[in-house]
Amino acid sequence: MPTEPAPPPSARTRVRRQADRGRYDRETIVAILDEALVCHVGFAVDGRPWVVPTAFARIDDHVYLHGATGNVALRALAAGAEVCLTVTLLDGLVLARSAFHHSMNYRSVMVFGRAQPVTDTEEKRVALLALVDHVVAGRSQATRLPTAQELRATLVVKLPIDEASAKVRTGGPVDEPGDYQLPHWAGVIPLDLVRGAPRPDVADGPPTS
Amino acid sequence: MPTEPAPPPSARTRVRRQADRGRYDRETIVAILDEALVCHVGFAVDGRPWVVPTAFARIDDHVYLHGATGNVALRALAAGAEVCLTVTLLDGLVLARSAFHHSMNYRSVMVFGRAQPVTDTEEKRVALLALVDHVVAGRSQATRLPTAQELRATLVVKLPIDEASAKVRTGGPVDEPGDYQLPHWAGVIPLDLVRGAPRPDVADGPPTS
Numbered sequence: 001m002p003t004e005p006a007p008p009p010s011a012r013t014r015v016r017r018q019a020d021r022g023r024y025d026r027e028t029i030v031a032i033l034d035e036a037l038v039c040h041v042g043f044a045v046d047g048r049p050w051v052v053p054t055a056f057a058r059i060d061d062h063v064y065l066h067g068a069t070g071n072v073a074l075r076a077l078a079a080g081a082e083v084c085l086t087v088t089l090l091d092g093l094v095l096a097r098s099a100f101h102h103s104m105n106y107r108s109v110m111v112f113g114r115a116q117p118v119t120d121t122e123e124k125r126v127a128l129l130a131l132v133d134h135v136v137a138g139r140s141q142a143t144r145l146p147t148a149q150e151l152r153a154t155l156v157v158k159l160p161i162d163e164a165s166a167k168v169r170t171g172g173p174v175d176e177p178g179d180y181q182l183p184h185w186a187g188v189i190p191l192d193l194v195r196g197a198p199r200p201d202v203a204d205g206p207p208t209s
Numbered sequence: 210m211p212t213e214p215a216p217p218p219s220a221r222t223r224v225r226r227q228a229d230r231g232r233y234d235r236e237t238i239v240a241i242l243d244e245a246l247v248c249h250v251g252f253a254v255d256g257r258p259w260v261v262p263t264a265f266a267r268i269d270d271h272v273y274l275h276g277a278t279g280n281v282a283l284r285a286l287a288a289g290a291e292v293c294l295t296v297t298l299l300d301g302l303v304l305a306r307s308a309f310h311h312s313m314n315y316r317s318v319m320v321f322g323r324a325q326p327v328t329d330t331e332e333k334r335v336a337l338l339a340l341v342d343h344v345v346a347g348r349s350q351a352t353r354l355p356t357a358q359e360l361r362a363t364l365v366v367k368l369p370i371d372e373a374s375a376k377v378r379t380g381g382p383v384d385e386p387g388d389y390q391l392p393h394w395a396g397v398i399p400l401d402l403v404r405g406a407p408r409p410d411v412a413d414g415p416p417t418s
Contacts (some may be wrong), residue, residue, distance in 0.1 A: 012257075017280055037302075037313070037400075040249035040295055042260035048221075051251035051260050051295040053317050071226055086249055088262040090402065093246075098353040099341045100363075104246070108262050132308045136398070143393050144307040154309075172410040180413050184352050189345070190405035191246075193299065200396040201381040204389050 012112050013165035023166040032109045032166055033058045036087035037135065037193070041065065041073065043081040050076075056085075057130035062158040063111060064118070064127040069155045077157045078117040085111040085159060093189040096173035097182045103169065105188065111164040115157040124156045221321050222374035232375040241318045241375055242267045245296035246344060246402075250274065250282065252290040259285075265294075266339035271367040272320060273327070273336040278364045286366045287326040294320040294368060302398040305382035306391045312378065314397065320373040324366040333365045 008024075009015070015022030023029070033039075033056075042051045052073045057064050063085060067074040077083060092105035118124045128151070129140035146154070173186050217233075218224070224231030232238070242248075242265075251260045261282045266273050272294060276283040286292060301314035327333045337360070338349035355363070382395050 017277060037299060038297060040260050040297070042251035042258040042293070044253045044256060044258050047253060047256060048291050049251040049253050049258055049293040051249050051293045051319065053295060053297040053315070055313065068226060082257050084251070084258040084260045086260040086262060088247060088249070090246060093344050093404070095345065095348065096352070099337060099349055100355050100359040102341050102344065102352070104264065106262070110260065128308060132311050135302050135311065136304065139304065140308055143305070143311070144388055144391055146309050150309040172412065174415050177415055179353055182353055185409065187407055187409040189407045192403050192405060194401050194403045195302070196399035196401060198396055198398045200394065203381065206383050206386055
């Protein structure tokens with residue numbers, strides 16, 4: 001994605017609550033998308049909302065989602081449903097001297113728009129490898145690649161990152177002026193999604209249960 | 210919440226994709242809700258979806274959300290919008306021998322329904338303290354409690370945990386029978402949301418920027 005001036009926010013992407021936390025530059029939006037492992041995809045079916053957690057990958061200025069061809073959520077997206085795709089990274093628990101000012105440090109992104117199915121086989125293949133590489137960099141080069149049948153069994157859709165915004169909170173608690181002398185501990189408990197030691201699969205065949 | 214037989218899933222809560230991952234018992238649903246620090250709340254405004262990450266707390270058989278009285282999302286919920294509230298805990302990256310069978314271990318919950326505003330001041334106070342205690346157990350007893358003005362400035366809504374389901378994946382990769390002899394590393398990289406060493410706030414007054 002080329003670096004370019006941040007476009008003005010739309011009526012939907014303009015951050016209203018705590019507007020100073022709004023970020024509209026592509027660099028910030030892309031960095032959050034690339035760090036997050038899952039997104040929450042929201043869409044309405046017959047006016048009723050659904051929020052589905054799913055893996056994703058970004059390539060240039062699109063977010064790619066995938067699933068089985070029978071996946072109800074993906075089929076709704078492929079059919080052109082409006083989407084709000086949200087990712088959230090938690091960075092810390094913010095403990096203030098007052099209950100009222102407790103907060104969290106986080107980085108989130110919302111992308112609004114409509115997805116479209118990816119029908120080109122090569123684009124689909126590239127997207128599926130990007131989904132694997134999004135989780136572990138370079139991983140697609142250390143796996144068996146998708147067969148033609150696996151590609152056919154997979155529905156891939158892409159959502160343009162056109163109408164998007166980020167919201168970011170950093171730093172310590174902000175208490176009422178009169179509360180700073182209170183004896184209560186205040187500060188930040190950092191949060192980090194940590195990857196543990198890899199546990200090799202020792203099976204020599206699929207589970208039989 | 211009393212332990213009771215799992216109610217039959219509704220048309221919305223019945224897990225369709227990988228149905229063997231569906232869990233409908235209250236114990237599982239409540240445990241996931243209680244461990245998660247944020248939820249993603251989905252609702253439609255004029256038929257267009259929104260997915261907003263936010264803190265929450267469970268008390269008995271309700272999920273409580275809060276925000277400023279001007280918060281657009283909360284106001285939509287308080288006005289009776291249909292809601293899909295989703296929480297997702299990531300437990301591991303599942304690396305298979307084939308790109309196709311890569312997956313994640315996770316525990317998620319979806320709650321469908323309509324929220325209602327909490328108007329009783331005492332229930333509101335209890336909910337706000339539960340929100341603080343949800344993040345750090347017992348924390349509400351080590352803070353300045355909400356004033357009447359702070360209570361008035363806060364909108365609290367509650368969503369019943371009536372129509373809810375969980376989805377859980379555990380274990381290692383499941384590859385095609387013919388792929389187990391491939392030389393590619395396969396296994397699970399555990400994920401854990403870790404709390405770091407607390408960083409005390411040393412300010413003696415609010416930021417002046």
